[in-house]
Amino acid sequence: MASAPRDPTRVRRRPERAAYDADAIVAVLDAGFLCHVGVVRDGRPVVVPTLYGRDSDRLLLHGSPVAGMFRDLGRTPTVSVTVTHVDGLVLARSAFHHSLNYRSVVIHGEAVELVEPDEKVRALRLFMDHVTPGRWDAVREPTAGELKQTSVWAVPFDRASAKVRTGPPVDDAEDYALPIWAGVLPLGLTAGMPVPDDRVPPEVAVPAHVSSWPDVAPG
Amino acid sequence: MASAPRDPTRVRRRPERAAYDADAIVAVLDAGFLCHVGVVRDGRPVVVPTLYGRDSDRLLLHGSPVAGMFRDLGRTPTVSVTVTHVDGLVLARSAFHHSLNYRSVVIHGEAVELVEPDEKVRALRLFMDHVTPGRWDAVREPTAGELKQTSVWAVPFDRASAKVRTGPPVDDAEDYALPIWAGVLPLGLTAGMPVPDDRVPPEVAVPAHVSSWPDVAPG
Numbered sequence: 001m002a003s004a005p006r007d008p009t010r011v012r013r014r015p016e017r018a019a020y021d022a023d024a025i026v027a028v029l030d031a032g033f034l035c036h037v038g039v040v041r042d043g044r045p046v047v048v049p050t051l052y053g054r055d056s057d058r059l060l061l062h063g064s065p066v067a068g069m070f071r072d073l074g075r076t077p078t079v080s081v082t083v084t085h086v087d088g089l090v091l092a093r094s095a096f097h098h099s100l101n102y103r104s105v106v107i108h109g110e111a112v113e114l115v116e117p118d119e120k121v122r123a124l125r126l127f128m129d130h131v132t133p134g135r136w137d138a139v140r141e142p143t144a145g146e147l148k149q150t151s152v153w154a155v156p157f158d159r160a161s162a163k164v165r166t167g168p169p170v171d172d173a174e175d176y177a178l179p180i181w182a183g184v185l186p187l188g189l190t191a192g193m194p195v196p197d198d199r200v201p202p203e204v205a206v207p208a209h210v211s212s213w214p215d216v217a218p219g
Numbered sequence: 220m221a222s223a224p225r226d227p228t229r230v231r232r233r234p235e236r237a238a239y240d241a242d243a244i245v246a247v248l249d250a251g252f253l254c255h256v257g258v259v260r261d262g263r264p265v266v267v268p269t270l271y272g273r274d275s276d277r278l279l280l281h282g283s284p285v286a287g288m289f290r291d292l293g294r295t296p297t298v299s300v301t302v303t304h305v306d307g308l309v310l311a312r313s314a315f316h317h318s319l320n321y322r323s324v325v326i327h328g329e330a331v332e333l334v335e336p337d338e339k340v341r342a343l344r345l346f347m348d349h350v351t352p353g354r355w356d357a358v359r360e361p362t363a364g365e366l367k368q369t370s371v372w373a374v375p376f377d378r379a380s381a382k383v384r385t386g387p388p389v390d391d392a393e394d395y396a397l398p399i400w401a402g403v404l405p406l407g408l409t410a411g412m413p414v415p416d417d418r419v420p421p422e423v424a425v426p427a428h429v430s431s432w433p434d435v436a437p438g
Binding site for chain 2: 086136
């Protein structure tokens with residue numbers, strides 16, 4: 001079996017950090033909204049950042065039908081999607097043992113385009129309420145024309161793995177005697193104060209789904 | 220020329236958001252430390268999150284020599300590296316015009332392994348001082364054995380593009396009359412309080428390179 005393709009979802013490095021169960025994968029996916037999509041274009045890898053939503057056990061992507069990523073998927077739907085959350089710099093006593101606390105998911109799958117209008121609207125609602133829960137009910141829904149200008153794709157994540165590192169640095173035994181500060185600098189994506197655009201009437205207040213957007217504060 | 224490979228660095232969607240000059244690219248790269256590396260493995264795309272540093276006009280990657288990513292690069296050095304900073308959710312009046320404020324760089328290049336020990340140490344110093352400026356001088360440097368256990372690769376970014384979106388949502392003219400809150404929710408990666416590990420002696424204070432780590436506060 002030496003020449004058989006390796007299982008792309010099997011985590012080979014640091015397997016003790018890996019998880020394959022759906023709960024672990026969904027927990028990482030639901031903590032974020034930005035992914036990096038990898039496709040093969042003219043034989044070369046291309047990695048594109050984009051937002052995502054989740055519909056049960058599949059990731060949702062959307063964008064312009066003429067976006068390069070979707071044209072690539074139209075030719076070859078094999079895709080790799082990675083979601084990564086940075087949780088902290090792990091600062092060890094030795095340069096060698098520095099690391100990062102993080103949570104990540106890597107998905108390998110075949111993307112499927114959603115074409116039926118009702119299915120697209122449903123997916124767009126799930127998408128928006130994933131990124132900003134509660135937003136869909138507050139905004140003008142897409143027109144038929146806008147729907148045509150929006151490609152929606154689903155990537156099933158039945159072939160996925162999560163990888164998580166937490167906790168303090170792990171130094172070599174003899175290095176703990178060194179008078180070097182070591183520990184974790186917690187990091188996380190946080191929200192600032194909402195900035196209304198210039199044409200929001202003064203009587204329209206910041207809605208709760210914006211002011212209480214679920215940020216992930218470090219530490 | 221219809222069958223010629225497309226220039227992978229040319230931004231086709233929203234070209235008004237694109238920049239190709241080195242200053243724009245370096246500004247995005249120096250504002251972060253996490254990248255997503257795309258390689259082709261068994262004909263499929265694989266996207267792996269990893270840290271990076273910068274050495275002038277090339278990106279530095281490092282890790283275990285047995286990491287899948289480096290084994291892939293040893294076979295086929297063609298790589299796509301993407302760096303993305305999330306700056307804010309762009310909340311429009313219509314679902315359709317929602318967007319993200321972000322800065323990203325996509326690099327296409329051929330990765331080169333650095334093998335000469337002095338060159339590796341120099342690269343590792345640049346790498347560490349990119350992620351945590353000032354850290355290298357405070358820690359124990361790698362031994363010869365640790366250096367052998369560390370692969371260091373450089374990816375020249377002469378073929379790269381930056382893409383940036385800033386500012387408020389842009390709605391259709393007639394939608395501005397709707398009583399819907401619209402604007403930007405600023406987002407950014409921020410640092411919390413440093414957490415020393417249990418074995419740091421009490422007389423070893425948090426160093427300035429940790430307490431004043433350059434976080435990017437939102438808003």
